[in-house]
Amino acid sequence: MQQTKFSFEAIGTTWQIDIFEELNQAKRVKLLREISELIELFERSYSRFQSDSLVSQMAKQAGRYNLPADAKPLLDFYKAMNQLSKGIFTPCIGQMLVEAGYDANYSLAQKSPLTSPFPFEKLAYTNDSISLPKPVLLDFGAAGKGYLLDLIVVFLEREKHPYFCLDAGGDIFYQGQKGQKLKVGLENPANLEQVLGILELEQGSLCSSAGNRRKWNNFHHIINPQTKSSPTKVLATWVKTPQAMLADGLATALFLIEPEILESKYHFDYLIVYNDYTTRQSTGFKAKLFN
Amino acid sequence: MSDEINSSSPNNSKLYAGLAIGLIAVVLVAARQFNQTENGSETTPTNQVMETGQQAAEGDRALEMVTLASYQDGVYDVIGEYMSPGGAEQIAVKVALQDGVITEASVETQAVRPNSVKFQNIFAENYQEQVIGKSIDQLKLDKVAGSSLTPKGFNDALEKIKAQAQTS
Numbered sequence: 001m002q003q004t005k006f007s008f009e010a011i012g013t014t015w016q017i018d019i020f021e022e023l024n025q026a027k028r029v030k031l032l033r034e035i036s037e038l039i040e041l042f043e044r045s046y047s048r049f050q051s052d053s054l055v056s057q058m059a060k061q062a063g064r065y066n067l068p069a070d071a072k073p074l075l076d077f078y079k080a081m082n083q084l085s086k087g088i089f090t091p092c093i094g095q096m097l098v099e100a101g102y103d104a105n106y107s108l109a110q111k112s113p114l115t116s117p118f119p120f121e122k123l124a125y126t127n128d129s130i131s132l133p134k135p136v137l138l139d140f141g142a143a144g145k146g147y148l149l150d151l152i153v154v155f156l157e158r159e160k161h162p163y164f165c166l167d168a169g170g171d172i173f174y175q176g177q178k179g180q181k182l183k184v185g186l187e188n189p190a191n192l193e194q195v196l197g198i199l200e201l202e203q204g205s206l207c208s209s210a211g212n213r214r215k216w217n218n219f220h221h222i223i224n225p226q227t228k229s230s231p232t233k234v235l236a237t238w239v240k241t242p243q244a245m246l247a248d249g250l251a252t253a254l255f256l257i258e259p260e261i262l263e264s265k266y267h268f269d270y271l272i273v274y275n276d277y278t279t280r281q282s283t284g285f286k287a288k289l290f291n
Numbered sequence: 292m293s294d295e296i297n298s299s300s301p302n303n304s305k306l307y308a309g310l311a312i313g314l315i316a317v318v319l320v321a322a323r324q325f326n327q328t329e330n331g332s333e334t335t336p337t338n339q340v341m342e343t344g345q346q347a348a349e350g351d352r353a354l355e356m357v358t359l360a361s362y363q364d365g366v367y368d369v370i371g372e373y374m375s376p377g378g379a380e381q382i383a384v385k386v387a388l389q390d391g392v393i394t395e396a397s398v399e400t401q402a403v404r405p406n407s408v409k410f411q412n413i414f415a416e417n418y419q420e421q422v423i424g425k426s427i428d429q430l431k432l433d434k435v436a437g438s439s440l441t442p443k444g445f446n447d448a449l450e451k452i453k454a455q456a457q458t459s
Contacts, residue, residue, distance in 0.1 A: 170437035185427060187437025194424030195435060206436045238436060277421040290425045 006032050010039045011047065011145065013169030019156070020163035020177065031159070038155060042148050045071070046140045048094055049104045056104075058130075059094070059137035065130050072127050074140065074147050077245055081143075081253060082120045084265055088256050089249075092117035093225055094137030100219045108216040114228040141221065146207055146248025149173045153244070171207040173244045186271065186287060189236045196273060197289035205244035209251040210236040222255045231255045233275060240269040240285060370401070380407045382414075 002022035008015050017035065045054045045068050058065055067075075081089040096117055101108045118136045125131070140147075149166050153173055156164055165182060166173040174182045181202055185195030189210035199206065211230060214221040220230045237254040239247040250268050259270060259282070269284040281287060371382045383399040400411035427435065 165434070167434060170435060172434055172436055174434075183431070183433045185430060185432040185435040187435050188424035189437065191424050192437070193428075194426055195430065195432070196422045196424055198430065198432070199436070208436050210437065236437075273422060277423070279422050289422050291422050 004028055004031075006035070008032075008036070010036070011043055011148070011168070012049070013145075015169070016165075016167040017152075018165045018167075019161050020165075021161065031161075034155070034159075035152060038152060039148065041068075042070075042144075042151065046074075046138075046144050048137060048139055051104065055094070055138045055140070058132055059135050062132045062134045065132070067125065067128055067130055069128075070147075070151060071130075072125070074143065074245065075125055075130075077143055077147075077249060078120065078140075080265065081249060084261060085253065085257050087119070088224055088226055089142065089253050090117055090120045090225060091138040091140055091142075092120050092123075092136055093223060094139035096223055096225060096228070097139055097141075097221070098137065100223060101216055102214070102219070102221060110217065110219075114223075116228075117225045142252035143245050143249030145169075145171055146205065146244035146246070149205065149244035149248075171205075171244065171248055172201070173205045174201050175203050186238055186289075187236075189273075195290075197271075197287045199238070199240070199285070199287040201240070204240060204242040205247040206238060206240050207244060207247035207251045208236065208238045209248075209255065211255060212236075222252055224256055234272055235275045235277070236273045238271045238285075238287075241267070375402075375404060375407045377404045377406065380404065380411075382411055 004019040004021065004023045006015070006017040006019075006028075019031070023031065043050055043053065047053045048055050048059070050056060054065065054068075075091075078089070078091045094117075096114050097103075099110065099112050099114050101110050103111075118134065123130060123132060123136065145168055149168060149171065150173070152166055153175070156162075163175055163177050165176070170187060172182075172184065176182060181200040184199045184201050184206060186197045186199060187208070187210075188194035188196050189212050209222070211220040211222060211232070212235065218229065223230050234255045237251045239251040239254070241247045241250070246266060246268060250262055250266060250270070253262055254270060254272055259272070259280070262268070269282045269286075271279060271281040271285050271287055271289075273279050279289060281289075369384055371384055373380055373382070380403065381401040383401050398411075398414065400408065400414075402408045402411045
């Protein structure tokens with residue numbers, strides 16, 4: 001079968017987009033341009049690593065801000081997760097990540113004692129605006145990339161490209177032709193030349209999170225705002241759901257919250273690898289693990 | 292398999308994992324002797340459990356890497372005996388060997404004293420197989436799902452910090 005393949009760097013990672021159909025040169029160029037624009041637009045709103053992004057502006061000044069049309073589902077997900085986790089899962093973690101050293105310049109040195117995040121429930125938002133009683137640095141690192149994958153899925157379907165595989169640095173959304181499964185290796189976070197098992201993905205999203213990749217001093221990119229430390233018990237997580245935002249967000253959440261609590265609200269399948277290399281996988285995950 | 296204890300106290304789970312290795316090693320020695328008496332083999336029973344330096348350093352991870360050079364393939368079903376504070380107790384351990392490597396292991400509690408029953412149950416519930424990595428080259432994969440590739444800026448910053456630490 002003919003395929004169209006795009007490979008590029010964006011939001012700090014390597015992307016590989018495969019469209020399972022043959023496209024002529026003009027269509028390929030147009031499609032790649034439109035996808036790139038979608039990603040750039042997303043970063044201008046939600047990336048705290050861009051100094052002029054919406055979230056960077058919100059970190060400087062209190063007030064009411066207009067939101068892009070796609071903001072509400074993302075904020076709603078964070079709100080639901082914030083309630084479910086009793087405040088542990090929050091986009092207001094941005095300031096704490098910066099204080100710990102995970103800032104836009106990657107200083108990776110703790111600047112000050114970590115201060116508790118602003119309570120997310122005190123941020124009022126509607127479909128098109130959000131009001132900040134004080135400056136708050138929002139971080140959408142937990143579910144933002146997954147949500148971006150979902151937005152690209154909607155775009156591709158609207159443009160009549162039904163079969164594709166999106167891979168944003170190891171977070172995947174796959175929609176193959178009937179019966180075509182994707183054979184996915186589950187990366188060993190301690191050795192990137194290895195995989196710990198294989199999952200056959202029929203369709204939907206598979207996202208992962210690992211604590212020992214973006215790591216400095218005593219921290220990695222996930223910090224629990226209540227303990228003010230990075231979780232160490234979990235080494236890596238994988239979550240499979242039909243929606244990438246959920247898969248991405250829940251993969252992060254499994255570092256902070258027991259799966260039973262998350263399962264009380266969401267349907268998802270997961271694999272957790274603990275720091276002693278023991279594992280826990282939901283019955284529907286069905287990965288073949290090497291042991 | 293229950294993770295209750297494992298997830299709330301990782302130290303304990305390590306202890307159990309260590310216990311599992313110990314027990315299985317003991318049982319294998321027993322299995323070997325049993326095997327020997329059966330087929331009358333004269334191979335020396337010592338030094339059959341070999342670990343590499345790294346695996347020895349990570350003792351409780353080494354289950355799947357323990358190689359038993361002179362065992363025959365097959366399933367070994369053995370009762371382990373030990374002395375509890377209340378007296379002798381037993382635990383049943385089953386291991387499958389292939390090419391000198393344990394490919395499967397399971398335990399079955401056989402204790403009679405309430406405390407021993409409790410501890411054996413905790414052990415049985417928390418004894419978990421551990422995953423190991425397999426080289427990507429050996430496998431035919433469409434994709435690899437992992438934590439996002441580390442952002443380049445992050446890597447550069449780490450390198451810089453390492454360099455500073457060396458010069459200062």
